[in-house]
Each structure stands twice: as structure tokens, then as C-alpha cells.
Amino acid sequence: MAAVYPLIFAALLFSVGVYGLLSRRHAVLVLMSIELMLAAVTVNLVTFWAIAGDALLTGQVFALFVMAIGAAEIGVGLAIIMLIYRNRASVNIDDADLMKY
Amino acid sequence: MSVPEVVMLATGVVGGAAALLVVTSRNVVHSALYLVVALLAVAGVFLVLGAEFVAWAQVLVYVGAVVVLLLFGLMLTRAPIGPTGQGNELGKAMPLAVALAVFAGLVALIVTSYGGEVIALEHVPPAALGEVLYVAWALPFMTLGFLLTLALIGAVVIARREEGEGPLPEPDPDEPEAAEASPPDSSSWPQRQPEPTPDEREVSA
Amino acid sequence: MATSVFALEPLWLALLLQALAALLLFLIGAVVVGYLEHKVLAHMQDRLGPMEAIWHGIGQLPADGLKFLQKEDIIPTAADRWVFALAPAVAVVPGVVVIAVLPFGPGLWLTDLDAGIFFALAASGVTVLGTLMAGWSSANKFSLMGGLRGAAQLISYELPLVLAAAAIVIQAGTLSLPGIVEAQHGFTLFGVPMIYGIPHIIGLGLFFVAALAELSRPPFDMPIADSELIAGHMTEYTGMRYAFFMLSEYAGMVILSALATVLFLGGWYPWPGVGLPEGAAGMVLGFVITFAKILVLSAIMVWLRATFPRMREDQLQRLSWSVLIPLGLLNIVLVATAKVWF
Numbered sequence: 001m002a003a004v005y006p007l008i009f010a011a012l013l014f015s016v017g018v019y020g021l022l023s024r025r026h027a028v029l030v031l032m033s034i035e036l037m038l039a040a041v042t043v044n045l046v047t048f049w050a051i052a053g054d055a056l057l058t059g060q061v062f063a064l065f066v067m068a069i070g071a072a073e074i075g076v077g078l079a080i081i082m083l084i085y086r087n088r089a090s091v092n093i094d095d096a097d098l099m100k101y
Numbered sequence: 102m103s104v105p106e107v108v109m110l111a112t113g114v115v116g117g118a119a120a121l122l123v124v125t126s127r128n129v130v131h132s133a134l135y136l137v138v139a140l141l142a143v144a145g146v147f148l149v150l151g152a153e154f155v156a157w158a159q160v161l162v163y164v165g166a167v168v169v170l171l172l173f174g175l176m177l178t179r180a181p182i183g184p185t186g187q188g189n190e191l192g193k194a195m196p197l198a199v200a201l202a203v204f205a206g207l208v209a210l211i212v213t214s215y216g217g218e219v220i221a222l223e224h225v226p227p228a229a230l231g232e233v234l235y236v237a238w239a240l241p242f243m244t245l246g247f248l249l250t251l252a253l254i255g256a257v258v259i260a261r262r263e264e265g266e267g268p269l270p271e272p273d274p275d276e277p278e279a280a281e282a283s284p285p286d287s288s289s290w291p292q293r294q295p296e297p298t299p300d301e302r303e304v305s306a
Numbered sequence: 307m308a309t310s311v312f313a314l315e316p317l318w319l320a321l322l323l324q325a326l327a328a329l330l331l332f333l334i335g336a337v338v339v340g341y342l343e344h345k346v347l348a349h350m351q352d353r354l355g356p357m358e359a360i361w362h363g364i365g366q367l368p369a370d371g372l373k374f375l376q377k378e379d380i381i382p383t384a385a386d387r388w389v390f391a392l393a394p395a396v397a398v399v400p401g402v403v404v405i406a407v408l409p410f411g412p413g414l415w416l417t418d419l420d421a422g423i424f425f426a427l428a429a430s431g432v433t434v435l436g437t438l439m440a441g442w443s444s445a446n447k448f449s450l451m452g453g454l455r456g457a458a459q460l461i462s463y464e465l466p467l468v469l470a471a472a473a474i475v476i477q478a479g480t481l482s483l484p485g486i487v488e489a490q491h492g493f494t495l496f497g498v499p500m501i502y503g504i505p506h507i508i509g510l511g512l513f514f515v516a517a518l519a520e521l522s523r524p525p526f527d528m529p530i531a532d533s534e535l536i537a538g539h540m541t542e543y544t545g546m547r548y549a550f551f552m553l554s555e556y557a558g559m560v561i562l563s564a565l566a567t568v569l570f571l572g573g574w575y576p577w578p579g580v581g582l583p584e585g586a587a588g589m590v591l592g593f594v595i596t597f598a599k600i601l602v603l604s605a606i607m608v609w610l611r612a613t614f615p616r617m618r619e620d621q622l623q624r625l626s627w628s629v630l631i632p633l634g635l636l637n638i639v640l641v642a643t644a645k646v647w648f
Contacts, residue, residue: 001105003218006146007211009113013139014121015204020124022196029129032136036120037168039143042155050150050220057225057233061241063147063155064234067162068245072252074167074227079260080149086178086262130442134389155430157421161468165431166461172438173457176450178433227421228342 006047013040027081027091031074038070105222109149116142133171137164150220154227324416328405335405335560337367337606343556345604350612370549377545384445385542385637393443394543394550397436400429408564409484410591411574412582422483423471425645426565427464430520433554434460437522437529440551441539452538455619456522456529462626463519463526469634470513472504473641474569483565487573499579503570505644508637510570512630514603517562519622521555523607524620527615561605564596571599 011034020033040064049059084096119138126132142162147156234242341356344366348355356363381390407422409415419425434456441453467603475481478489490502503510519526530538540551575591582588617625 001103001109001149001220001222002252003215003220004211005106005109005113006150008208009109009117009146009214011204011207011211012117013143014198014207016117016120016124016126018152018203019196019200022199024124026129026143028171029124029132032132032171035136036123036139039140039163042159043143044153045179046147046150046155047220049152050222051203051218053223056237057230060152060155060225060230061234061238063152065238065241065245067155067158068249071162071167074248075256076252077265078170078257081174082177082260088285128386130386131389132434134439153419154421154424157424161424161428161431164435165428165464169434169438169457169461172435172442173454173461176438176442176454176457227424 003051006043006050010040010043010047012092013037013043022026023093025042025092027084027093028044028078030093031077032083034077035074038073042066105149109146112142112145112149116146129175130172133168133175136171137168140164140168149222151222151224153224154230324406327414328402331405331410332402333351333530333553334559335600336556338601340367340552340556341561342601342604343608343611346608347612357388374545374549375590379547380542380544382542384508386445389439389443391547393436393440393539393552394547395436396439397433397554398550398557400432401554401561404429404561407483409487409568409573410564410596411589414574414589415484415594418482418484421481423475423481423486423565423569426483426561427468427471430558430561431460431464433558436551436554440494440543444542446537448535448540449539449541450542452531452535454531455531455535456539458619459519459522459526459529459622460638462623463516463630466512466626466630466634467516467520469631469638470509470516471565471569473506473509473634473638475536476638476641476645477502477506478645483568487568487575490572491575491578491580499577501570501572501578503572504643506570506637508633509641510566512567512637513566513607514635516626516630517566518610519626521558521562521607523555523559525617527616528619531616537580559604559607560600564601565606566603567596567599568632571603 017033017035017037017040020036021030024030024033045059045063046068047059049063050055052059081091086089088095116139119135119142122135123132123139126135140159144156144159147153147159184239313478319343344363345355356366359365359369368403381387404426406416407419407426437456438453439447441451441456444450474486477493478486480486480565487512493502495501497503522529529535530540535541543551552564567573575582576595576598582592
């Protein structure tokens with residue numbers, strides 16, 4: 001199978017994630033965009049492992065690591081969003097500017 | 102075109118479309134549901150590439166846990182049916198330009214570097230992955246477990262309700278004590294205006 | 307090891323037959339367990355249950371299905387139409403998919419995945435998405451509460467379920483479901499052939515309790531809670547869509563009972579070390595034995611429903627995080643130590 005298909009799919013996921021991250025202001029949507037970018041990274045890791053045929057399965061192992069870190073990030077991120085919502089009644093990330101100036 | 106290529110193209114198109122809908126949908130809950138489709142498509146790509154265990158881990162961790170957590174968070178932070186007003190403005194030129202530039206750059210890079218590359222698909226049984234993961238990768242794996250424990254504790258500590266902190270209490274006719282328990286320092290924060298109760302509306306009308 | 311009876315050529319025929327068989331097994335399993343629930347619950351409460359439809363009411367569930375078909379399909383005006391309409395399907399599909407990897411007898415499975423148990427647990431976790439979608443899209447506060455409770459419950463009880471299964475995977479040395487059955491067949495405890503359920507009694511208890519909570523079966527039925535949430539996420543559903551939710555619940559009982567059968571009760575063998583005859587006779591006998599075990603476990607689930615009152619939401623969370631999960635981790639340590647020791 002040509003290697004460009006999964007790689008372009010990953011590139012698409014990543015740039016969609018970039019767009020979401022920059023354009024949306026809903027905190028949970030920003031987290032989702034980051035998840036899309038992480039998914040793109042895992043696709044790339046697995047694809048490069050498939051190209052290189054590494055005996056240590058580095059790409060797959062790293063994909064698993066990225067998944068675990070992504071889950072941890074969601075847990076902590078959502079906890080922070082909950083806290084902001086509880087104190088400021090808003091999930092717009094522009095409203096979380098208490099320490100800005 | 103071979104069978105794996107057709108499957109890969111189909112999952113890629115579905116996943117890409119779902120990802121686009123995630124960031125453009127007007128309703129955050131719809132975004133989260135499209136994210137499910139996009140992440141399932143990623144799992145499909147893993148399957149085609151022969152990484153079976155990673156694919157099922159993707160389903161278990163992301164679709165089973167992360168998206169459920171996200172939806173849970175959305176519903177706790179008020180996610181009404183219909184377009185969400187808050188923080189949902191679209192149509193900014195700059196993010197679009199940046200995303201398109203990133204995509205164009207990546208595609209150019211991929212095509213020049215890996216244009217002719219062909220993957221010899223091989224299926225890796227989970228047992229093989231396990232043997233590598235618990236022997237060669239044992240130390241990084243333990244570090245990861247440590248990190249996850251820290252994240253768990255961190256999330257609990259952050260989300261815990263502390264003394265004198267909490268939601269801006271809405272006056273509840275059933276529990277008059279709840280209104281008195283309002284935190285003294287909450288006056289500097291933007292106050293959420295409580296909806297008038299039906300009785301109050303009738304009195305004012 | 308025997309290969310699947312569905313390993314035929316050409317591929318498309320095998321796939322078509324597999325899909326049909328999965329759907330059929332899903333429906334039959336759900337209807338049989340649904341009937342079991344009607345009758346067992348009724349007899350435990352000293353009544354007869356359905357008696358009119360054919361003999362002793364065995365036609366009751368198909369008749370109910372026909373009735374559901376004729377009902378009007380109502381979508382509330384304020385609801386989110388697409389999500390509301392899709393939710394029952396999302397609740398049903400994982401069940402049909404998981405049936406494909408369950409072994410019901412020697413060679414009687416649709417596919418043997420290398421990571422069978424992992425896949426089954428991953429896919430059955432998707433069911434809660436249906437609950438969440440239904441709860442949110444109904445535009446009803448009770449439904450939303452039901453959906454939220456369902457999500458919280460799934461997140462906390464997925465862990466003990468996976469931990470209990472992981473201990474068995476360590477013991478058997480394989481993730482494949484038929485592989486676990488075969489490994490269990492050769493298992494001996496101090497020279498006596500033994501099912502995993504006896505030395506792994508902690509794991510069996512954990513798995514069963516977590517399965518009850520995954521299915522939102524009493525005493526863990528807070529997401530549905532008829533008396534406080536008026537059936538939670540299902541409040542606004544009518545006709546076939548409601549029937550889909552009921553189907554997915556009963557099929558979930560079949561699936562988790564079948565997983566418990568494979569992991570702890572020796573699968574299609576009557577007892578480890580006791581073989582089955584070769585050929586078709588063995589297949590039929592194996593299927594009957596597996597199904598009998600599934601029905602016994604389902605009957606115990608119904609028994610618990612008749613016995614226990616509903617728990618409170620905070621009790622449920624406390625039970626999972628401060629009892630079941632530590633116990634599950636301890637169980638893994640014990641099993642791994644014992645496995646290395648002996």
C-alpha cells in the first residue's frame with residue numbers, strides 16, 4: 001500500500017486540529033482539537049513504524065504512550081475547565097483572563 | 102487498487118469529513134459525536150496498517166473513555182440543544198489561512214519524501230507487542246504509569262470543591278440556608294443573574 | 307485448536323453469513339433472556355408472569371415486538387432530531403459487533419481475534435454513547451440526569467471490569483477468547499482440574515458486580531431509576547426505538563454472561579479436563595452447555611434485581627473507587643505472584 005494515504009490523512013487531521021484550536025473559543029472544543037492533533041500524531045507514528053518495519057515496534061509503543069498521555073491530558077484539562085466554569089460561569093477561554101494583565 | 106488501499110481511502114475520507122465537522126459544527130455536543138467518528142476512523146487506519154492492539158486500545162481509551170468524559174463535561178457545563186452561543190463564532194480568515202498553509206506544507210513534504218514509498222503490510226499479534234512492551238520498553242512504561250497516577254491525583258485535586266469556593270449559589274426557595282452560604286469573596290467575580298422563579302414573574306406581571 | 311465453522315470461501319459469503327448469524331444470535335439471545343427475566347422475576351414475586359401467548363407465555367416477547375412495531379414513532383419537538391433518532395442504533399450496534407467474537411461452542415464463533423477479550427470490552431464500552439446521546443437529545447431534564455448518571459457509572463465501572471479480565475488474561479496467557487477456554491480446559495489446581503472461577507473467586511465477583519453496573523441492572527440502575535428519573539434516557543422514546551434500548555439491555559446481559567462464562571466458568575466444556583465428542587455432536591453439546599451457563603448467570607442477575615433495593619449515586623461511586631478498583635489491582639498482584647510462584 002502506498003505510504004502517502006495514511007500520511008496525508010494524518011496531515012489532514014492535524015491541520016483540521018490547528019484550525020479548530022485557533023478559531024474556536026469553547027474550551028472543550030479546544031481540547032477536542034488537541035485530541036485530533038494527537039490522533040494525527042499516532043497515525044504518523046504507526047505509519048512510520050509500518051514503513052521502517054522496526055523490530056522493537058517503536059511506532060506502536062509510542063502510539064500507545066501518546067494515547068495514555070492524551071487521556072491524562074483530557075482528565076486534567078476537563079478538571080480545569082470544570083473549575084473555571086464553576087467560578088466564572090463560562091467555558092469561553094477568552095473569559096479566563098484573570099492572570100493576563 | 103488493492104483491498105487495503107480501498108479500505109484506507111474510505112476510512113480516510115470518512116474520518117477527514119468527521120474531523121472537519123468537529124471543528125465547524127455549531128453545536129458542541131455534535132462536535133463531540135463527530136469526534137467519535139473521526140477517532141473510530143483512526144482506529145480503522147491502525148487496523149489496516151496491522152497494528153491491531155493499538156486499534157482496540159484507541160477504541161477503548163478514546164471512544165469508550167475520553168469522549169464519554171468530554172460529553173460528561175459538556176453536559177455539566179450547560180450544552181443546550183441547537184447552536185451554542187458561547188464561544189462559537191466561526192469564519193475567521195487567519196486560522197483558516199494557517200491551517201491551509203500547514204496542510205499544504207505537510208502534503209508537499211509527504212509527497213516529495215514518501216511519494217514512491219510502499220508499505221509491506223504485516224499483522225502484529227498483540228502477544229508480540231506485549232513481549233516488546235514489557236521487556237525493551239519496561240522503564241518508559243513504568244514512567245508512564247507514574248505519570249498517569251500523577252495526572253489522576255492532579256485531576257482530583259483540581260476538581261475538588263474547596264472550602265469557601267463553589268458555584269455562585271442561586272437562591273433556592275426550598276433551601277433558604279443555601280443562599281446564606283454564599284462565599285464572601287465571590288462579589289468580585291461576574292455574578293450570574295439568577296432566573297426569576299415563576300412566583301416572582303407572576304408578582305412582577 | 308478448532309477453526310471457526312464460518313471460515314469458508316469466498317470471503318464475501320463468509321462475511322454475509324457472519325453478519326446474519328451475529329444478528330440472529332443477538333436477537334435470539336435477547337429474546338430468551340427477556341423471557342427469562344419476565345418469568346423468573348414473576349415467580350420470585352409469587353406471580354405467574356406472562357401466561358397467555360402460546361404455552362406459558364413463550365410468545366410474549368415476539369408479540370411485544372409486534373406491538374412495538376405498530377406504535378407511533380414520536381420525536382419530541384424540542385429534541386435534537388438526528389441525535390435522538392440515532393441513539394437507539396448506537397446502543398444496539400456494539401452488542402451485535404461483540405457477539406462476533408464470542409465463542410458459543412467448539413468452532414462456533416464468527417471470528418477469533420487475537421485480542422478477543424480486549425476487543426469485546428472495548429466495543430461494549432461504546433454502548434454508553436447511546437445512553438448519553440439519548441439523554442442529551444431528548445430535551446428533558448430527567449433524561450439528561452439519566453444520561454449523566456450512565457456516563458459517570460460507565461467511567462467508574464469500566465475499570466474493575468477490565469482489571470478483573472486482565473487477571474484472567476495473565477492466568478491464561480492469551481487474549482483470544484477460544485484460547486482462554488482451551489487454556490482453562492488444561493488448568494489444574496493442585497492436580498485437580500478446576501475452572502478459573504474457583505481460585506479466581508475475587509475476580510469473578512468483581513467482574514459480575516462491574517458487569518451489573520455496566521448494564522445498569524439493579525441494584526445499579528440509577529441511570530434508569532423508574533421511580534425517580536422515570537426511566538432516564540428512555541423517557542421520551544416510543545415504539546421500535548424504545549424496543550431497541552430494551553434489546554440492547556437484554557443482549558448486554560447475554561454478552562457479559564457469555565464473557566463471564568468464557569473467563570471463569572470453562573466456556574463450552576462441562577468441566578475442565580472433561581472433553582466433548584468430536585464433530586457436530588460436540589458442537590451442539592458445547593452450544594447447549596455454553597447457553598445453559600449464560601442462562602444461569604442471567605438468572606442470577608434477575609435474582610439480584612428481585613432482591614436488592616437501588617443504591618444511591620454516591621454509594622455507587624464510593625463502591626467502585628474505594629472498594630472494587632483497589633480490590634482489582636490487588637487481585638492482579640495476587641494472580642501475577644501466584645502465576646510466577648507455581
